[in-house]
Amino acid sequence: MGELTVTVYCGSLSTVPQSYLDLATDVGERIAGRGWDLAWGGGKRSMMGAVAQAVRDGGRRTTGVIPRSLVEREWADSDADDLLVVETMRDRKALMEAHGDAFLALPGGIGTLEELFEVWTSRTLSMHAKPVVLLDVDGHYTGLVRWLGELRDRGFVAPAAMGMLTIIDDVDAALDACAS
Numbered sequence: 070m071g072e073l074t075v076t077v078y079c080g081s082l083s084t085v086p087q088s089y090l091d092l093a094t095d096v097g098e099r100i101a102g103r104g105w106d107l108a109w110g111g112g113k114r115s116m117m118g119a120v121a122q123a124v125r126d127g128g129r130r131t132t133g134v135i136p137r138s139l140v141e142r143e144w145a146d147s148d149a150d151d152l153l154v155v156e157t158m159r160d161r162k163a164l165m166e167a168h169g170d171a172f173l174a175l176p177g178g179i180g181t182l183e184e185l186f187e188v189w190t191s192r193t194l195s196m197h198a199k200p201v202v203l204l205d206v207d208g209h210y211t212g213l214v215r216w217l218g219e220l221r222d223r224g225f226v227a228p229a230a231m232g233m234l235t236i237i238d239d240v241d242a243a244l245d246a247c248a249s
């Protein structure tokens with residue numbers, strides 16, 4: 070397996086349970102352990118900070134992309150190897166997409182969902198061919214995944230589109246999917 074940059078989307082709020090911070094650290098350690106690099110939203114708070122810190126502690130590179138307006142609110146991570154400060158949210162998403170060879174969503178909230186859906190829908194429209202992986206631990210996404218299945222059964226989501234989102238509950242298997 071060669072070197073990869075994984076773009077990670079995950080929760081940014083300080084209110085998430087500790088076990089999710091630990092999960093983010095675990096993911097970061099394993100990304101670095103594979104000799105891979107990280108692109109992320111550039112924040113130091115919560116899971117976002119935890120995953121980036123773990124990748125750096127493992128000796129690999131972190132590239133953060135953050136809009137100027139969120140530099141304070143999300144505690145822009147001055148330890149990032151590259152901190153790209155952009156003007157708009159759309160610039161942020163575009164750069165996070167451009168920097169990643171694969172996209173991995175950990176448990177998160179509405180921002181995570183927004184970013185996941187953008188990279189997934191753009192994959193279904195053949196705008197890129199990179200893996201899109203959802204790490205669904207602890208049943209975080211059970212309701213969403215069930216509903217998406219219903220939408221597929223009712224003809225609103227193409228089976229092929231469902232096939233372009235890899236849903237996995239194990240960290241190492243999720244990283245394997247990022248490399249495939």
Ligand SMILES: CC(C)=CCNc1ncnc2c1ncn2[C@@H]1O[C@H](COP(=O)(O)O)[C@@H](O)[C@H]1O
Pocket residue numbers: 079080081082110112139143158159161162177178179180181182183184
């Ligand atoms: C104007 C525009 C295109 C908005 C689209 N909306 C978004 N696009 C990209 N990242 C987002 C958006 N909304 C929230 N986020 C980011 O997603 C991250 C995770 O948020 P959350 O904790 O899952 O909640 C946070 O860094 C948050 O700033």
